[in-house]
Amino acid sequence: MASRQELSDFLESVERRAFKQAVYAVRDDDAALDIVQDAMFKLAEKYADKPPAELPLLFQRILQNVIHDHFRRQKVRNLWTTLLSSLQPDDDEGSERDPLDALEVEGDARAGESAAQLVERDQILRIIDAEVQKLPTRQREAFVMRYWQEMDVAETAIAMGCSEGSVKTHCSRATHALAEALKARGITL
């Protein structure tokens, strides 16, 4: 059974990756934050009594379900909002922006890098992010769980609800697609 501290440590260790994973899927920061929060709540509420070793797979499964629920709800919502959207003025998104978003805290390890190197690295990371986001959904899910969340093939298959063979195929295709896309943009890793 996971103690409160173990549960807290686990959530802290996965929250950023879970957020990125949700952003890749829904392409909206606020929706992704809601999804991660929802997944955290469900894990804490229903599965806090599980052993710590089981938490990563449970959390991935919950996260995937919450993302799918988001798309289901969005489908229903879109039916109404498309009908009513023409009656509402456009929101000024600029006025809602938090000035703190512009601040990025750099670690000590980056202190020695020049501004040009930092900008270049930042651009590369953004391109990689964008290319991962562009992958077909199932390929991206398999790649992220298998290689970023470091789940094994069997765990990834359970979390995705498919066979292990499908996971291997998705991962292989995702890797090749990413490699080609990055090569085309002149990025070598």
Added chain:
Amino acid sequence: MNEHLFASRIRQALDESAERLPYRVTQRLERARLAALAHARPEAAVATASAGPAATVTVSGDDRPSVLVRLLTAGVPILLVVVGLYGISVWDDAQRAAETADIDAQLMLSDDEVPIAAYADRGFGVYIKNSRQ
């Protein structure tokens, strides 16, 4: 470059990217985590990492009371209030009827205008008998 090596390079980039999340996002994630922990089942909050094998806690799948129990818990007090209000209403009506009957009887007796038919009423006869005692 093989698949695993390439994937590990991508993982490093994604980790670095996750470390550069905006302050607003990291703050919100922290708040969500703390809220989730506060929402955690009590068993998890009580258990400690130092608890040894002897201190194992058996946890059933779902310790919350069943829907029937929750419905009864919520329904019984409401039912009691409704029954209580109905009882008060009936008692109040009976009191009013008794007062009215008493007043009417007193008026009839004082004016000596009691209809003959009234003496044939069994209940009126009992009333007269009781009031004389």
